[in-house]
Amino acid sequence: MLRIHFTSRDLQNIRISRRPQPLWELICATCRSATQQGPLEFGAWRRSVRERLAGNPAANQAVSALRTLVPPVGYIPDFLTPSVPEGGLPAALEEVRATPPDRLRRDLARLRVTTPLPPWTTELGRPGSRGMRLLTKVLEDSSRALLEPRWDHIRKAIGDDVDTRSRVLLDGGVRALLESLRPLAQWRPPVLEVDYPTDRDLRLEGRGLLLVPSYFCWGRPTALADPTLGPVLVYPVTARPLDVVPENDSRVDRLLGRTRASVLTEVARGRPRSTSEVASAVGIALPSASYQLTVLRDGGLVTSHREGQHVRHSATPIGHRLLDGDRARLH
The missing domain is CATH 1.10.10.10 (Winged helix-like DNA-binding domain superfamily/Winged helix DNA-binding domain)
Structure with a gap:
């Protein structure tokens, strides 16, 4: 369980991301592509991804490289998921490029404890190396392969969720907004108890909280591992009906x-x-x-x-x- 501790100042500084966060979606999509989770929701998408990658060796190589940094379970490096309010994928990639070298090395060292890393990752964080250029190209090509064909659907799903949460906030205030996260999270003032794979506490200490609805997040919310970074809670948007169209909106x-x-x-x-x-x-x-x-x-x-x-x-x-x-x- 993740326990998020609020102060009165934090309750005044809760925000909802109104647009898809491209790298959060990409990282979550990479996890979904490597598992069988959500067969009704993502089965058709996974099949289309396999077909797309089979006919595009460069895209297949990019997605394979990204999967080495994004295990389907366990720790995922925080530097891969910066939150950017505007600018889409180009702005997010700029944030990745601007990651301080010591943070890159720290995140990768933590990942290396549980996940073998390919040799090219050792160049990340070295000034003037090609490692970061390679990484951002991998992110860009993987986004094109995994997200672009679904992007209109992603935006619509997140827009619907934001509209619903906004009405809840207007009708019932911050308390109603936090309670609307059930059953993914329980609001027990002043703590939001979140369904989470590990047991930890996150103290906001006046920094507020950014809520990020995600199309490819699955089952339970996720968050940044480093408590010193800007607090973010990524949660899955409303499940689709069983009769949903696989690739196009119904x-x-x-x-x-x-x-x-x-x-x-x-x-x-x-x-x-x-x-x-x-x-x-x-x-x-x-x-x-x-x-x-x-x-x-x-x-x-x-x-x-x-x-x-x-x-x-x-x-x-x-x-x-x-x-x-x-x-x-x-x-």
Whole structure:
């Protein structure tokens, strides 16, 4: 578990990255490409990546080189994931190039404890060496191979998540925003308890926290290992419906938005679902699920009725026809 300790000043300095962070996405995508995690979410993407790399030896070499620095589990060097608010990949690569040599050597020494490193990495941090030029070329080529074909989808997914979190913040304040991270994290003032592979504490000490929604982050949030760097919490965006289009946006996604399409797909499965069941299945906060269901109900796509203490929701015939039309188009 990761315990993030807030002060009152930190609560006034919580930010959400409104755009995809290109190197965070690249590093997470590199991990997903090397595992079988998320077969429904990433299976088609992995197959397309394999086909793309098989026909492009230079891209395949770049991705293979990057995988030597990015193990699917365990420590990943912090210098690979600078957060840049503007400028996209070029600005992020400039941040990597500007990494102080002592930090490069420290991060690589820590990685070398568990992961064998190729000879070219020894040149990183040496003034005037070709190691950093090679690394940034590897990052650029890998991004083109792993991310570019999916980038519009990534931006849309993150945009939907940011819109939802922003509404939660406006309606309920900072506390509601932090509580919206459930079940990935639990807000127990003044500590945010995050599902995390190792046990550690992060004390913000007035620096605030940057929340980074990520398309390729999977299962649980991640963070920088070095507590002296600017605090960042990267978390996975809302899970997609099972019937999602593998490489292109579905019609329902484009019409309703990713989160709302996921909610409609969930309530169309079998028996009527309670609001909390929908929130848990889709991976969003209870207030967000309630809001999305209200919008769908107002649009005639969902019907709701009370059963005892719970309100249960199901898709209307119009909602089913909308989803069935999309499935028919895909097949």
